[in-house]
Amino acid sequence: MRFTRRKSTLWRTFESRYYVMTLLTPLGLLGLIGILVLIIIYIIRPNFQQKVVSSTYVWKLSLKYRKKRLPTSKLRDLLLIICQILVLASCAFIIAKPACIVKSTETNSETVIIIDSSASMLMSSNGKTRFERAVEAAGTKAGEVLDGGGEVTVITAGPKAEYLCEKETKENKESVLREIKGLWNDNQNDIKCTYGSDDIDGAMTLCADTVADNPKANVFIYTDATYVNGSVPEGVNVIDVKGEEESNAAIINATVTQDQNNYVFSADVIRYGTENTPLSLKASFYGVNDKSGENGKLTFELKDIPVVANETYRITFRKDVEYTDEDKLRGYKLVEESKLVLCKLVADTDVTTDEEYGVYSFEQVMFDIAESDAFDFDNHYFIYGGKKEKLKVLYVTTPIDKNGKGEENPFVPAALSIAKNYFSSRLDIEVDTVMSDKQYLLTGYNMYIFEGLKPDSMPVDGVTFLINPPKGDYKEYGFDLGLEITSKGSEGDTLSSNSSNKLLDGLKAEDITVSKATSLKNFTGSDDSPYNYESLLELNGSTVAIARNCKENQTVVMSFSTHYSNIAYGHIAVLMTNIIDYYFPATVSGTKLEVGGKIEINARGASVIARESGFTQEEFTLTEFPATLVLTRPGQYVISQTTYFGQDLTDTIYVSIPQSESALTEERYSLENPFTERDDSDYFNDLLVYLAAALVALLFVEWWLHSRESM
Structure with a gap:
């Protein structure tokens, strides 16, 4: 049986990592000519002979030792010559920069194809869109590259750049061409061209990642943008796909x-x-x-x-x-x-x-x-939002004096008037004011305000705001009245708050003083109960304002009168505005946006449905709020919901093509270079340190040999 000696671990590691050595500057090997020069010097150097005249015994004895040392002298001279040759060779190799290859540089034929898929590519002339021309040209180019044995990467540049295929070879030619051809379809719903702006910069970033190891790759961009002032890097080809004699009238x-x-x-x-x-x-x-x-x-x-x-x-x-x-x-x-x-x-x-x-x-x-x-998508434009939502408010108050004589409290009506002006662009606020001794209905309103009285029953179809409720049983409202709190000072004590509720936006508790109030208690049940109130304001450690927003139970309670507080001077108007904005938020943050834009949606019920009213009938159902919706197709979208109180609300928004996409072309002054400068350390481990160490060692040996010459 034959045994093979196993290589050492060090050798195996060396062999696996540094399997090829190369010279980064091969011309440095011209330094080896110095070895030839050194040999010539030794050949033509004069050979002096010393003749010794022996006359004494010392001379004979000296001659005896000289004969014995002669072989050593020849060996030293030989070693000196070898050291000098090795020194010259080391210097030549240092100049040539020897290195071990740790990562190969690709030299195969590779092509990256970028297809602009922005909305402007849907402009047409002579019965064909720009995008269709780009897809056809890209397919032809991909076929040529694959037939030639190269690799193809295809990137689409819509609002977000994406790979269509990456580093595909001839074996997958049919699949690649099928993917490219599938970008265009006569059915508008199936085309892959987007309705937003292009992300050519993002596509070039993906391209840079693809060709990082292949500086000889070719890049082709099929677009309708015009790059000027030498902005196109070397190795990048921009193919213009615009048609002839195009014209576009746009809104x-x-x-x-x-x-x-x-x-x-x-x-x-x-x-x-x-x-x-x-x-x-x-x-x-x-x-x-x-x-x-x-x-x-x-x-x-x-x-x-x-x-x-x-x-x-x-x-x-x-x-x-x-x-x-x-x-x-x-x-x-x-x-x-x-x-x-x-x-x-x-x-x-x-x-x-x-x-x-x-x-x-x-x-x-x-x-x-x-x-x-050339472009149909910008020939029309819609405006919505001219129909205000009606908000009916019932305000029931008690007369100022106990005899039922006097005028109504002016502070709350003034706050409602300010709120009406504040929301005039989206809400038509109608206020019915009724004295407590008159008859009124507890239905048919969106908001109920009771000041100084307790209604016979709790309204079930709107938000309830209780101001200074009198003594009574409020269990059906989810709270109880506690002890009366009276300030010792004439101006009252300041309020405090640990709440971050939006009802307190623009209000500072420490700016509000109250001289007389009733504490609120038992307004929280179990920790996870949806009917719990949140404490908003406190007076001397006791809660005097609470609120809850739970489906059909939407209530605010303020257990002090505006007559016993400075809240009447401006603060009540801010609070009233916050209450309306909190419980009656705008469903949509706007009625128009461009493709790719974001719109915020709020709800007053369990869900909101957004539906495209055109030929796609695309529908979204939202259940978490506030929600952010990004719409990627132009057209009209109907936003509908049913509130917790059974009211149906409908808003319509219009999504338009980005303005920049209506222009026949766009001049651009920069284009990212995908071919970044190569760092040799990523590909090679140089050996200069080892050669330098060898050179120093050889110089030391030569010095030592010379030092022995005189001994």
Whole structure:
């Protein structure tokens, strides 16, 4: 049997890690010529002979020892020559920078294809979109590379850059081409082009990771963006997929504001291209001034508005526009120097007084450019939010004196008036004020305020706010009244609070003083009970204000009168505003946003449903609030919910294409270089330290040999 000697662990480690050595500067080996020069020097060096005349005994004895030392001298000379040759060789190798390869550099043919999939790539000309052209060109390029034995990586650059495939070879050619072809489909629902902006920078970052080990890779970007001023790095090819003679008329934004209780509507329009072709706009207003059907519809058609290409014009609809005879003929006033178009918006006219009325409420406004151009997604724009939600408030109070005479408490009505103005953009607050000795209904309102009295029963269809409740049994409300608290000072004692509840936003407890109050107790049951109250304000260690927000049990209790506190001076208005904002939050944070934008959604019930009202009918159900919704398709979305009190609420928002995507092209001045500078330490372990150590050792040996020469 034959045995093979096993290699040592050190050798196996060395062999596995440093299996190949290379020279980073091969020309350094020219230093080996010095060895040839050294040999020539030794050949042509004169050989001096010393003749010794022996005349004494000492001479004979010396000659005897010299003969014995002669072989040693020859050996020393030989060692010196070898050391000098090795020194020269070490210097040459140090100059050549020898290193062991620890990571190989790829030299195979590799191509990275980046496809811009932003909304502007959906512009079309000659029956084909830019995205379709990009997909076809990318497929052709991928096929060529794979047929040539190379590797292909495909990245799509939508709002977020993503790999479509990575480092695929010829064996997977059919799969790669199928993936690329699948990006485009005649069915608009199936295309992979997005409706947002592109993330070319993110795609280049992914590209840099892919080609990090292959500086000879090729990068192709199929896009409609224009990179100028030498911004394209070497090795990167930008392929323009725009069509010829493209033109696009766009509504890039629309807004609504209020002016003296009337709405003012504006649409920003622009014609991209080279031709100053007039532009026409149709504006349709629905549900005007609480009217329905055709009675509540207004339509304006502004034809042949003269515009300059690539300049933005604002078309404004408002009540107070004075027309000249020429303006009346064409239906609008043109202020060319301001690029402003004014249209008189009158919803109704009094037949007896000729008084004109503007638009003070609406359900929907639609702006539309009725022409065929390269991009359809920006030819219309919708405005919502003109229908205010009605908030009915019942305020029941007791007369000031015990005899039932006097006026109502002015502080709470004043606070409600301030809140009404504060929320005027989204809430139509109606307040019914009733004295406690009159009859009133405990149903049909969204909010009930009882000051100085206890209602016969707890309202079940709205928020309840109890102010200074009198003695009585409040178990059905979930709390009890305790002892009366009286301040020793005439100005009262300051309140304190450990709560971070939003009901106290803008309020400082230490700024509020109370001279007389009743403590609140037994307002918390088990720790996990949803019907527990939260303590808001305390007076001398006793709770005097509590609140809860639990489904149909939404109650605020303040156990002191505004007559015995400085809360009446401004603080009560802040508290009232906070109560309305807390229990009646806006369902949506806005009625318009761009694709990819975020919208915050709040609820007054268990869930909210967001549904796209177009051809996709895409639907989202939200159950945790506040929720953040990111919408990736343009169109109209209906946000609906049913409150805990059974009220159905509906809001509509419009999601538009980003403004920048309407332009025919976008000039860019920078593009990330995916080919970063290589750090040789990532690929090689140099051997200079070892060679330097060997050189020092050889020089030491040479010195030692020379030192022995004189001995």
